[in-house]
Amino acid sequence: MEQVAFIVWRESVEALLVVGILYAWLRANPVAGQRGMAYLWGGVGLGLLLSGLLALTLLGVSSWLDDTAQEYFQAAMPLVAAALIVQMVVWMRKNGRSLKRELEGGLASNASEKNWWGLLFLVALAVAREGSETVVFLYGSVAGSSRGGSLALAGLGGFLAALVTFQLLQLGGKYISWRWFFKVTEILLLLLAGAMLNSGVEHLIGMGVLPAMIDPLWDSSAWLDESASIGKLLADFAGYRSHPALSLLVIWSSYWIATTWLLRCVSRQ
Incomplete structure (x- = not known):
């Protein structure tokens, strides 16, 4: 539940930032704002609709698959979500400083040409991007969970x-x-x-797709149990495992080495 609340909170703030930038520009330019506001909110609605269609598609694909294919699908989604999170972090580090300028520039260009449909699609794509990321992240973190009511409350809490x-x-x-x-x-x-990476890798190890090499490499459950209190929080948010397989530890360590190197390269640019 903590993962769901955090994902919805983080992505909702970013979506509100995008809409807030465009809304403030329209308010500051009354001539364009009179026509543009309707297209702004239309774009928000269209972006949310596209995100909802993606969620239904993922649920539909999962329900159409047989048991073996579902196992592969549920193993792949956390890996896809992890890759998208890294991509999003890298993108924000590269483009965060110019995000406001680029959004306002696109809006000003559409407004000057009275291209209101262009404004609608600009907003829709921006909102759909955040919504689609949220859908994939959520699916990657809660795939196979049966606690629908609790997860919905966690999502509502994250949005508030x-x-x-x-x-x-x-x-x-x-x-x-x-x-x-x-x-x-x-x-x-x-x-x-x-x-999420650890979750997907563990699924693949359990299916026999990846070798465990040494399993477990150690057992620290007596000191920090991953199924309770702080241990569970660390497991959900940092991939802590009290009895990891060697291959899991190698892949997790490689992830941090590669991600740190990539972000340093982006920062230098």
Whole structure:
């Protein structure tokens, strides 16, 4: 549930940022804003609809597959979600500083040409991107779970927390700054991606697709049990395992080495 709340919170804040930038530009330009507001909210609705269709597609694909194919599908989705999280973090590090300028530039171009449908699709793509990421991340983290009601409440709680967080961020850094928000959530997202990676790799090891090599490499459950309290939190958010297989540890370590190197390269650029 903690994963669901965090994912919905983080992605909702980013979606609110995108919509907020475009909304503020339209409010500051009344001539364009009179026509543009309807297309702005139409784009938000279309983006949410596209995200919902993706969610239904994933659920439909899962239900159509036979048992063996479902096993592979549920093993693949956490790996896909982990890869998308890393891609998102890298993209934000490269483009975060120019995001506002690029969004406003695209909006100004569409408004000057009275291309209101272009504005609608600009907003729809921006919202659909955040919504699609949320759908994939959620599916990758909760695939196979039967706690639908609890997960829905966690998602609602995450969205409400996002509304509060966005309002605090809009106060200009008085309580919390955008720089701090992105730095902290970047770390948490990478930790979560590592946990999803471990989940997918464990699934593949259990299916016999990947060799365990040595299983378990150690057993630290007596000191920190991954099924309770702090151990469970670390397992859900950082991929901690009290009795890991050697191959799992190698892949998880390789993930952190490769991700750290990639982010350093991006920062130098």
